Amino acid sequence: MYTHSFRNTIVSSSFTLPVMAVLTLVLWVLPGMADSTLWGGLAITMLTAYLIMELNNRNALLRIRSRMMSTTFLFMMLVCPTLHCWNIDALTVVCLIAAYFTLFASYQKYRCEGYIFHAFLFVSMGSMAFPPMLVLALAFYVSMLFQLRNFNWRTFMAGIFGLTLPYWAYAAYAIWNNQLDTAFLYLDEWFTPIMPDYSRFPPNQLATAGAIMFWALLALIHTFRTAYNDKIRTRMLSYVIVTVEFTLAVLLAVLPHCLESTIHLFIANTSLLVGHYFALGKGRFFNAWFYLTILVFAGLGVWNYLSLYL
Template structure:
C-alpha cells in the first residue's frame, strides 16, 4: 500500500480550498478593511475561480486537487498591500483569464479569436499598468514554442487585441482635450528613474519575494527531475509559467516600483510548481519542506501584518 503523507492528504482534501480562503479572509480582516473592499474581494474570488478552471482544464496536477488555487491564496496573503489595491487585483484577474484563453489555444493554429481575446485582456490590464505590455514579446515567443499556436494570423489578431482598448480610449482623451495623457502613459515603458534601484524594495517585500522564490525553485527542480511522468502538454504549460516567473523577477529588479503587480504574477506562476510538488511528491524530504514552508509562511504573514498594519506601535 502506497504511503500518503500529511501534505499529500491535505492536497487531496475537499476542505483545502475553503481552508485557504478562510486564511486569506482572516489576513484581510487583520490587515484592516478599506474602501471598496467588497469589489476587491469579488475580483480575487473571480481570479481564484479562473485558476481552478485553468488547473482542471489543463490537468496541471495528475490527481484531483485544489492545490494550485489554494497555494495562490495562501501565498497572496503575504502580499498585504495588494489587498488594498483594486488596480492590482483587476490586473491579476485580466492576466489569469488571458492565460486561460491562451492555454486553450494549445496547438490550434486557427485559434485567432482566442489570441485576440487573450491579448485584449492584456491590453485592458495595461491601461492600469502600462508596463504589462513588456510581457507581450515573451508571450508571443511562448505562444510559438510552448503553446504552439502562434502563426502570422494569430499574431496579427494578438496585436489587434492589444490595440483595441487604446482605439476606444484615445478618441475619448482627445474629445476631453487630454491627449498628453497618451504620451505620459506610454513613457512608463521606458522609465529613467529607479532603474535597478533595489532600495525601493522594503524588508517585507524582500521576505515575500524570497519565500515565494525559494519554495518555487525547490518545487521547480523537483518538477523538471520527474517531468517525464507528466504529459507533453503539461510540461509545455509549466515551461510557460517558469519563463513568466523568471521574466517577472527580472522586471522587479529592473523596475522595483512595479513590485506589487509583479509579485502576484510570480505568485501565480510559482504556485503551480509548489502545488504540483506537494500534491505528487511523497518523499520524506517533501514532508520536511512542507512543514518548514508552512511555518515560514505563517511567520512571514504575522511579520507583514505587524509591519503593514502598524500593529507594532501598540
C-alpha cells in the first residue's frame, strides 16, 4: 500500500528547490560576505541549477513533477567548498548543460545539422577553459550513432565545424597579435600523458569524490533497471547522459591533477542521474537509504568545511 513519506514530500514539493537555493545562498557566502569570488561562483551555480531544471522540463527526464535534479546539483555543490569560488572552469558546467539542450533537440531529426553544430560549439567553448572537455565530443558522436539515431556525414561535419570554430577565432586573434607560434602551446600540458597520483589529495576530498562516484554508480544501475518504464525518447536521452557519465568517470580516473575541474562537470552530470534515482526509486528500505544519503553527504560537507577553514 502506498504511504506518503517525508521523502515523497521532498521529491514532489514545489518548495524543495527554493528551500535548497536559500540554504545554498546562506552557507555559500557565510565564509566571507565581501568575497566577490564566492558571489561569482554562486551566480554560476544558480544559473546551472536553473538550466538543469529547464532541461528536465523540456525533455521530461522525470516521469513525475519534481525538481530533484536541480536540488541534487545544489546539494552536491554545497558540500564541496573548494568549488565555491569563481574561476573560469565554472563556465564548463554551463556549456555542458547548454550542449545537452541542442543535442537532445536533435533526436531523430532528419535535418539536425544546426542542433549538432551548436551542441559541439558549446563543448568547444567549454574546452577553451578546460581542454580535456574535448573528449566529450567522442561521447556525443557515440550517442548520435546509437541513441539519437542521427549520425551521418552531414552531422559529423557539423560537429567538426562546431568544435573548431572557437579555435579558428582564437587563431585569428593570435595572428592579429603575432602570437600564433605560441597560442596553442598550452594544450600540450593537458594532453601529455602522466602517471596519476592520488596521494597529494587530502582524505576529505578523496572521500567526497568516492562518495559521489558511488552514488553515481547506484544511479546508473537504477537507470538501466528501470529504463523500460520511460518513453523511448526519454530512455534514449538518459542513455546519452550515461555515455557522458562514463566519459567523465574516465577523466576523473586518469586526470586526478584536474580533480576540481573534472569533479565540477561530473557533479552536474551525476545530478541528472542521482536526481532521477531518488525521485523514482522504490523499495522497502529506500526511504531510509535516502535519509542516510543526506546524512552522509552532510557529514562530508562538514568535514570539507572544517578542513578548509580550520
